[in-house]
Amino acid sequence: MRTLLNALLFLAISSLYAQNTIHGEVLDASNNDKLTFVNIYLPDLEQGTSTDENGIFSLENLPSGSYNVLFSMIGYETQSIKIVIPISTAIKIELVPSAIEMESIIISTPFHKLQRDNVMKVEQKSIKSLKSKGAVTLADGITNIAGVESVTTGMSIGKPVIRGLSSNRVLVYTQGVRLENQQFGSEHGLGVNHAGIESVEVIKGPASLLYGSDALGGVLYLNPERFAENGKSSGDFSGNYFSNTQGFNTNAGYKTSENNWKFLFRGSLAEHSDYNTEDYRVTNTRFREQDFKAGVGYQISKFKTEFRYNVNHSKLGIPEELGEQSTNRTPLLPYQDITNHVLSSKSTLFFDNSRLDINLGYIYNDRKEFEEEHHHDEDDEHDEHEEDEHDDHEDEEHHDEDHDDDILAAALHMKLKTANYDIKYNLPQLGKFETIVGVQGMHQTNANYGEEQLIPDATTNDFGILGTSHIHFEKADVQIGARFDTRTIDVLDGLNKSFNSFNGAFGVKTDIAKNLTVRLNLASGFRAPNLSELTSEGSHEGSNRYEIGNENLKSEQNFQTDLSLEFQNEHLELFANGFYNKINNYIFLSPDGSVINDDPVYNYLQDDAKLYGGEFGFHLHPHPIDWLHFESSFEMVTGKNDDDDDSYLPLIPANTLTNMVRVEFNKSWFNDGYAFVKLLTAFDQNNVSTFETNTGGYSLLSAGFGGVVSVFSNDLQITISGNNLTNKTYINHLSRLKADGIFNMGRNINLGFTYKL
CATH class of the missing domain: 2.60.40.1120 (Carboxypeptidase-like, regulatory domain)
Known part of the structure; x- marks a missing residue:
């Protein structure tokens, strides 16, 4: 090589x-x-x-x-x-x-086309638009994308859900590389801050052809901000205040480009107290997050390269029950202390009518969880890992001044180190064929340093080879592809597992009438069992259960059919997306009725499953008042086990209906102005698994406005938004605090600004 x-x-x-x-x-x-x-x-x-x-x-x-x-x-x-x-x-x-919104190139799919020219259906939203709706975190913001929800533990911890699938069934890409941050855990959030991210793309359904194992449910692709154009420099700083948590987030960045070199830097800080409901504050949902991003690029005629680095440090309270009522921002015990490093390299060699893309990444996830009953005398003293002791030092600011650091130690301390590569060759176009071939892989090690152990020390290796073509016919575009993957998992205590899978995809896009486009995609995907599912043996404190792994688990394998219809003219857009997803060997937890250490025992089992549903909606901007927009969308998903009882799967989001009225305007002193009113209605979720309870429906009213004014000859963007304006008490079906009857966030007013230099 x-x-x-x-x-x-x-x-x-x-x-x-x-x-x-x-x-x-x-x-x-x-x-x-x-x-x-x-x-x-x-x-x-x-x-x-x-x-x-x-x-x-x-x-x-x-x-x-x-x-x-x-x-x-x-x-x-x-x-x-x-x-x-x-x-x-x-x-x-x-x-x-x-009057149709400007389109952008889709980056998450290999041929980099506008969405209207893409065979796969991909949702794309800018971070600017998500923030304008008052999102507190990135995990909160992505729930504004059709078909995407989040499993939450308070406001600080959120895991993306795409059409009913989450955790290791959804891949997250950032800076062009696969993000690995112990996503198997129910209380392990994204670990990425929205600062320095330009847009979010969502591939719904199996994307194993493009990304390999764990993309069985879909991909959340985070596009970093672009470098400055050659010969230009720019800077900005912004701030947001959130009334509900009496919290804030700030960020500042600068980028410049000159003589083929490009540089950018961005830092951000966020602090929030416990979120409030109409009746109480939810104890220990407070959190603090620091984030720094940097990048350097170099480009000449036949070669371009860039290096990016992101370090994110978060201290996140883990809520357990209602207690202290205060607006302090310092997390109580238990809490997580997480540092996530992402280093990426992206290079392209240009030849005549072809090119070679080389993406390399290194992710270092250092995760600690602190609990009251653990003491310092056993912290970080595993003889097997003496070579890593220099990594164990943490600055004193990482520890809460309200705790006695001399007696606190990490009950759980895991270090996950992942090196991955993605090499693709874009062949010269042959007639109607655009073709890409490539290899992808990952080398990952997990090591434990705390008193507790959720998953064992282990090494994981992935390797995959793929080929895909986009074929341009006169009245249709076709995309086909195939891929082979292998994964090996070597556990320190002796377990060795190997998983192989062959997957393919076929898609076609064509106009069946004037302004009416249809997309049909058929794809298979797979997911190898993770370490937790294979090797768990002990109490999982966050879930209050004793989990027992199953080393005989097979890979999950699925096949999904997607059908998308879109009508679009100058003043009206209609869409209907439907899917059917069949999963063989679906892995799930099931209690066996016994109790160990006062915790109920859960075993990992497998059965076939199916999910189906879709998203439907319209966008009207009537002539001649193109500044007025009416938008409506409906999302639904049903998940079932293919057992004798045809029982429902857990953590399936409720059906939702969203209606919004939006206006856009420009004045001599107020540019890019907008205002909106939105009503989100979540319906009763009665299709629940055996171990869940029903969740009642609710409606949430939101509104906001913003625009750009000139201050000292520079642009100042102002946003004001309010969520849950009626201060409704409600519980989202995907809230992990639902079991304790704890409400989601009440009324929240967000004031924000961005000043460009």
């Missing part, structure tokens, strides 16, 4: 200084006016510019090859064209006025 990479690097360097230029103009299709400040972006090259006052643009120092060029501007339909560089003629683009 090293010899191959060296040879490819040599070929690239031999033609580094071959420079190409593209230029052209952008006009309004309705009146032929020249358009100023149109965004022009080449996603494959990550280079862009904008038109000048005469509608003219120019981009230099481009490698030869075939590339998509994206033209976008507010108030116009986004346009994507394919060009072959070098090109000697000027490009002339006419943009069509439209």
Whole structure:
């Protein structure tokens, strides 16, 4: 592999200084006016510019090859064209006025197309739009995406749920690499802060073709903020205040690009006290989060590379029962102290009409959980790991000043270290075929240092090989692909397991009538059992049960059918997405009626399961009042075991209906203005598993407005939003505090600003 990479690097360097230029103009299709400040972006090259006052643009120092060029501007339909560089003629683009929101390139799928050109259905939302709705955390914000929910423990801990599947059945990607942070645990959240993230993409359904094991339920793909355009610099700082938790989050960033080099830095801090309901504050839902991101990039004609680093440190209270009523922000016992490091490298070598993408990642998750009954004399004293003692030092600020650090020790202390790679070669386009082949893999070690042990010390290795093609026909686009994966798990105490799987996918997109598009996708996926499911033997304090693993578990294997219908014209958008997901060897916990150490005993078992449902909705912006928007969506999912009783699966979100009225406006002193009123209705969830209780329905009213004003010749964005404005007392079916009858958050007013320098 090293010899191959060296040879490819040599070929690239031999033609580094071959420079190409593209230029052209952008006009309004309705009146032929020249358009100023149109965004022009080449996603494959990550280079862009904008038109000048005469509608003219120019981009230099481009490698030869075939590339998509994206033209976008507010108030116009986004346009994507394919060009072959070098090109000697000027490009002339006419943009069509439209009230439809600007589209962006989908990054999580391999061919990097606009969603309307994509065969797979992918939901994409900007972090800006999620924050404008008053989201407290990233895990809270993603619940505004159709088909996505979150299993929560208070406000600080949230796990993404895609169409009823979560934990190790949903993969999270950040900075282009797979995020590993002990996601098997019911109280193990994302560990990623929204600062420095530009947008979120969601692949619903099996994505094993693209990502391998654990993408059985879907993928949450977090796109980092872009570097500055060449020759430009920018900075910003922002702050948000949340009335319910009397909390705040702040962040500041700076980025610059000059002479082929790019740099960016961003830091953020968030602190919240216990969240409030109409009747009480929920004890120990308080938390503190610090986050720092940095990046450096270098780009020349035939080669580009970037390195990014993110460190996130969180101290999260774990609520158990109602107690102290205060607005203190220092977590009580028990609490988690987590430091997550993500280092990623993303490089591309450009050849004539082809390219090689190399993504490398290293994730270091240092997780501690503190409880009252544990003492310092046994902390971090496992002889087997003396070589890692230099990693064990933690700064005093990581420990609560209200606790006696001399007598506290981590009851649970796990270090998860993951190195992964993703190498893809984009072959030269052959007629109607765009084809990508690649290899992906992961090497992961887990080590224990605390007094308790949830999962044993172990090493996991993944390797996968894949191929996929996008075929352009006159009236349809087809995508096909196949993949083989192998995973080995070696436990220190002697258990050795190996899992293999072959998966494939087929999709087609076509227009069956004017403005009516249909997408049909068929895909298989798999998930190898995790360490907890294979090897658990002991009390799980967070779940109050004694769990027993099963080393004979087989891989979960699923097959999903997705059908999507979309109608879109200048003033109306309709969509209907339906799915049926059949899972063989579905792994679940079941009690056997016995008790150990006062905890009920649960065993890991397997049975076949099925999930089905979909999302349906419309978006109306009537002529001639295009500034007025009516939006409505309905989401539903049902999950069942394929047993004799046809019983329901646990943690399936309730059906929900969302209705929103939104207005957009621009004034001479107030730009990009908006206001909205939203009513979310969750229906009764009576389709529950044997060990769950029914959950009543509820309706939540939200509203907000915002816009941009000029302050000292710079843009100041202001947002004000309110959630649960009627202060409704309710319990979400996916709240882990539901068993104790503890309500979700009450009324919350969010005040926010972002000032750009």
